[in-house]
């Protein structure tokens with residue numbers, strides 16, 4: 588049994604610990620407490636945690652730019668996988684995005700993350716081969 592609720596900044600330490608222990612999740616300086624607080628404030632109710640009892644065992648963050656949705660940092664603790672938690676988290680994010688008229692969403696998956704790729708493929712998400720993502724860092728900090 589699990590439940591979902593919106594993520595708040597008070598969940599930051601527990602969520603970061605979960606992420607740091609999970610291969611396939613890339614954490615950058617952009618994931619600082621201050622930045623995550625700003626992200627949650629900009630996208631209220633669009634990031635979620637999954638609970639088993641009192642323990643956070645899964646999470647997802649999502650937001651939008653007014654026209655497309657962006658999902659990130661989906662993960663479920665290894666001891667709680669294949670129970671439908673990821674699907675429940677994704678469904679609730681997509682439903683919240685649909686409610687405000689956003690019907691197309693994206694997720695970046697590290698190419699080495701085979702579990703992540705298998706999950707998204709299994710759920711009907713299309714691997715884009717027609718787009719290359721270009722990034723630019725306007726800082727000396729290459730881990731930004």
Ligand SMILES: CC(C)(COP(=O)(O)OP(=O)(O)OC[C@H]1O[C@@H](n2cnc3c(N)ncnc32)[C@H](O)[C@@H]1OP(=O)(O)O)[C@@H](O)C(=O)NCCC(=O)NCCS
Pocket residue numbers: 609610611612660661662663664667668669670671672673674675694695696697700702703704705706709710
């Ligand atoms: C990917 C991940 C979030 C899936 O979480 P989960 O709660 O176990 O997923 P669910 O139970 O909701 O799975 C629903 C369905 O997705 C598919 N699925 C889930 N994990 C899968 C895997 N490792 N390989 C292939 N298909 C998978 C299955 O069809 C599954 O249904 P089934 O259990 O009836 O076969 C979890 O494995 C995880 O945290 N991985 C590490 C972090 C990660 O890679 N996150 C994605 C970053 S982009």
